[in-house]
Amino acid sequence: MRLPPLPPYLSSLPGAEQRLRALRVLAAAGLVLLLRPWWSLIWLPGWVVGLLLLWAVWELLRWIWWPRRWR
Template sequence: MGRLRLPSLPPSLTVLPGWRQRRRVLQVWALAGLLMLLRPLWPLQLLPGWFVGGVLLWAVVELLLWAWWPRRWR
């Protein structure tokens, strides 16, 4: 039985200059989106609103840092 192979990530998220910063922004946005989608579930309703807002604010800050001050390739 063969192993399931996931498709590889595009070069912009693996080897091109600034890939770490782009991947981090995508991970933070995925966390924020998942938190918002799963918010109606009972265990996540126990999270205080400031925590959810903090994660969303963190995602916005990461995106702004990536857009306005990208890491330069050396």
């Protein structure tokens, strides 16, 4: 079974790579926050979660203020 293709704004239009990267960052941060109460992730130190969230915010700010120029 094949997955449906990504929409053009995530696959072929200018800036698609950055939008896809931003979605991946948000998904990773959201996944950590959602799975935090899970028994094995309770042992994850708070500073690790904080660093992940700071990384996500930094990536989003970099994407917004310093976008890559398409060729």
